[in-house]
Amino acid sequence: MNQIGIIGCGTMGQGIAQVAATASCPVLIYDLNPDALELGRQNIVRVLDRLVEKGKLENRHKSSILANIQYVNTFHALQPCDLVIEAIVEDAAVKDQVIKQLEPWLKKDCIFASNTSSLSITLLAASCKIPARFLGIHFFNPAPLMKLVEIIPGIQTRTSLVEEVETIIQSWGKHTVLAKDTPGFIVNKVARPFYGEALRIYDEGIADVATIDWAMKEIGGFRMGPFELMDYIGNDVNYAVTETIYKSFYHDPRYRPSFTQKRLAEAGYLGRKTGRGYYQYGSNVDAPVPVKDMDQGKLIVERIVAMLINEAADTLYYNIASIEDIDLAMTKGVNYPKGLFAWADEIGITRCVHAIDLLYDRYHEARYRCSPLLRKMAQSNHNFYPQKIDA
Numbered sequence: 175m176n177q178i179g180i181i182g183c184g185t186m187g188q189g190i191a192q193v194a195a196t197a198s199c200p201v202l203i204y205d206l207n208p209d210a211l212e213l214g215r216q217n218i219v220r221v222l223d224r225l226v227e228k229g230k231l232e233n234r235h236k237s238s239i240l241a242n243i244q245y246v247n248t249f250h251a252l253q254p255c256d257l258v259i260e261a262i263v264e265d266a267a268v269k270d271q272v273i274k275q276l277e278p279w280l281k282k283d284c285i286f287a288s289n290t291s292s293l294s295i296t297l298l299a300a301s302c303k304i305p306a307r308f309l310g311i312h313f314f315n316p317a318p319l320m321k322l323v324e325i326i327p328g329i330q331t332r333t334s335l336v337e338e339v340e341t342i343i344q345s346w347g348k349h350t351v352l353a354k355d356t357p358g359f360i361v362n363k364v365a366r367p368f369y370g371e372a373l374r375i376y377d378e379g380i381a382d383v384a385t386i387d388w389a390m391k392e393i394g395g396f397r398m399g400p401f402e403l404m405d406y407i408g409n410d411v412n413y414a415v416t417e418t419i420y421k422s423f424y425h426d427p428r429y430r431p432s433f434t435q436k437r438l439a440e441a442g443y444l445g446r447k448t449g450r451g452y453y454q455y456g457s458n459v460d461a462p463v464p465v466k467d468m469d470q471g472k473l474i475v476e477r478i479v480a481m482l483i484n485e486a487a488d489t490l491y492y493n494i495a496s497i498e499d500i501d502l503a504m505t506k507g508v509n510y511p512k513g514l515f516a517w518a519d520e521i522g523i524t525r526c527v528h529a530i531d532l533l534y535d536r537y538h539e540a541r542y543r544c545s546p547l548l549r550k551m552a553q554s555n556h557n558f559y560p561q562k563i564d565a
């Protein structure tokens with residue numbers, strides 16, 4: 175029964191507080207802004223009320239979850255915490271300031287974490303007096319529903335801390351994966367081609383938005399098409415993540431953002447939240463009709479999936495995460511129909527390499543360079559997982 179502290183009562187802070195309180199942990203949630211604290215409290219009550227209405231939560235349990243959460247407006251109040259998770263604005267300077275001001279109030283053995291999506295954990299740990307106690311605990315939005323949590327030690331993090339934190343987060347009903355402190359960690363890095371390659375296919379005029387989404391859902395088995403998903407996430411948010419990763423990887427062309435998405439963000443066509451993105455939303459709007467050509471659809475899926483597998487292979491090659499954790503991250507974090515390595519084995523590594531080499535031959539762009547790991551595996555006829563032998 176750990177005393178948990180959450181800094182920032184916004185979208186993520188509220189979600190993480192709900193998760194920890196549901197797992198019977200007492201939670202202290204802090205925000206600089208009293209209105210944010212009150213709004214957060216009302217939101218948590220509303221979410222739990224809805225769960226009760228749907229019969230997914232007992233009234234009794236709702237009351238105990240709510241009783242587990244206390245809203246505080248001083249760092250002093252966080253003194254009893256065993257684990258503090260920072261979930262304030264994604265701004266390195268603000269996080270640096272808050273870490274420096276808060277840390278002196280924490281117990282010497284309190285674990286200190288950030289929920290940052292894109293900042294270096296090592297950089298944030300460097301703001302601490304005791305950097306060995308600091309690491310990344312990256313929840314996905316909405317935190318109560320998304321089963322995946324990425325755990326990211328900085329280079330200063332004490333080795334044994336990872337296991338301690340995994341135990342806590344798993345006891346909250348989450349799957350944890352371990353990631354090296356690299357831009358985008360696992361999910362936000364490996365998923366880039368899902369959006370980027372779909373945009374490239376669209377930008378070249380090979381297929382329209384509705385056709386690409388149709389192919390990825392009907393043939394690829396993804397729950398949402400790339401354009402539907404970008405509209406759902408918000409084109410401003412999705413574009414900003416892509417641009418951050420592109421810059422963080424020193425302008426590697428693999429991650430280059432698309433002008434199409436930039437223009438949508440500039441126009442305020444952010445997706446569902448503004449009623450217009452790649453699609454238009456509303457009751458009087460006819461959905462665009464996809465061209466259901468199976469041959470073309472298969473080519474679209476093969477191209478995007480090959481690029482996803484290539485990204486996953488490079489993530490493994492650079493020791494950012496293990497095979498199992500990358501597959502778990504993509505199936506639990508973004509609901510991919512299969513782990514990308516399991517999928518690569520199914521397609522055949524040689525065929526994946528061939529698909530990427532064909533793109534390279536066509537464009538001669540470094541964006542389409544095949545991962546050295548994938549090529550080596552194809553040459554030595556290896557798979558990612560041991561093959562089942564039929565009885």
Ligand SMILES: NC(=O)c1ccc[n+]([C@@H]2O[C@H](COP(=O)([O-])OP(=O)(O)OC[C@H]3O[C@@H](n4cnc5c(N)ncnc54)[C@H](O)[C@@H]3O)[C@@H](O)[C@H]2O)c1
Pocket residue numbers: 181182183184185186187204205206207210260261262263264265268272289290291292312313314315
């Ligand atoms: N929203 C997502 O989809 C998502 C997903 C995963 C991780 N994250 C990360 O979680 C963090 C929070 O994101 P969010 O979407 O919840 O943001 P948000 O804007 O919804 O909430 C941020 C909260 O922090 C508070 N705050 C700002 N400055 C503060 C300060 N100096 N001291 C205390 N509180 C302060 C604000 O009042 C606000 O309530 C970011 O680091 C973000 O990258 C976000």
